[in-house]
Amino acid sequence: MIEVKNLTKRFHDFTALEDVSCSIGSGCIYGMVGSNGAGKSTFLRALTGVYQPDAGKILIDGQPVWDNPAVKRRIAYVPDELYFLAGANLNRMERMYQSLYPDFDKNRFEKLCGHLQLPRNKSLGQFSKGMRRQAATILALSCRPDYLFFDETFDGLDPVMRSFVKKLICEDVLERGASAIITSHSLRELEDICDQLALLHKGGLVLESDIENLKTSQFKIQIAFREDYDKSKFDDIQISHYEKSGSVANLIVSGEREDIVQKLRAMDPILLDVLPLSLEEVFTYEMETLGYTFQIDDLIEEENRHAES
Structure with missing residues (x-):
């Protein structure tokens, strides 16, 4: 379970998140919508331990995330702005992820690369935007983490690929009891996949509800x-x-x-x-x-x- 209690994050004179609290259970797909600058990316970076909170707590299964490698190994994060090692191809990134994630599933990685027909020896810098996002998603899912965080997951993907990625995320949640947090600017993208939905506005969580209850x-x-x-x-x-x-x-x-x-x-x-x-x-x-x-x-x-x- 993810517990966020009164989370606040500031950058100089700008408050990106203010007093945000929520609980996200196991086996849940949690969607977060909000316009640019609402604080979605900052929220995920705080949850992954990239940012240290200025106030409040973030606990995953009762353990703090910040400066806790054991918890971070249970998290896979696909950011909005993707990062790969300079000049790296998929094979090199696979080796890096294997060294960081003890449960990395090589068979799944190879199967997904083959299904998506991504060239494993070609520099990722030569990939299109959509192909780079596919590559990052494949690497994250192959880690078999307990917690999956996706920032603007479907940006740059065509409709067929969006459906495929949604299917993969749902499989991990249903089969392994993983939890996923997906941020997006699009309500339509999240409507058919999420169990819970939250709206972030100017750094505050102004609405949170079970989707079925909302509907x-x-x-x-x-x-x-x-x-x-x-x-x-x-x-x-x-x-x-x-x-x-x-x-x-x-x-x-x-x-x-x-x-x-x-x-x-x-x-x-x-x-x-x-x-x-x-x-x-x-x-x-x-x-x-x-x-x-x-x-x-x-x-x-x-x-x-x-x-x-």
Whole structure:
């Protein structure tokens, strides 16, 4: 288990993380979203022991990470800005990882290199961005670590390769009980793989939830009545968002779906539709409730920019 307690990290006069606390259990895929500068990379570097916290604690299975080689050997980290030895090829990097990780699985490494058809004798400096990320991911997964940390994992990968990498991560979590933390600017990338999702904004963890709870605890209602009405008509229903256009109102509702639908039907509406929410919509309305509407808009804009580039 990973326990982060009141984590704070500063750089000169800039606070990258402030009072961040969370717990991540074994066999869990934990997604963290946030725009550039939100603190995602700093969070992972602190978890891997690259950065020493200025305040707070980071414990992995009860042990501190900072200056603890025994814990670090159980972690594999693929950063956003990849690093390889100068002039190294995959064979040389394999030997380095074998010397650092006692559980390095040579057979798995060779199998994955063959599957992805990555040239093992070619300098990694001559690889494309996507190939370099594939190489780093292969090396990390071949370490057979208990904890896998990926920063912007899918950046530079084509759709087929993204699906393959997701499959590999899920296999490690399901078969070995490993834990994975994946950061991304994209809600869509994490929706189909993560068990838990957190939103980091300006160095603070402003929202954290189980994905299934996020999706099932809220739903959208489209409703209309013959007579004029306003939001007060629904005072006994928990509404996080209300918008009316003409006679049709859109409600974002929390609670037991069947009970709420029954109440609404008893009002004799001329239109009543119950619609699912996308994860993007859920985050938007959750953040509205917390007063962070501007941030989720920035995140979606950034996601669209990455999709266009």
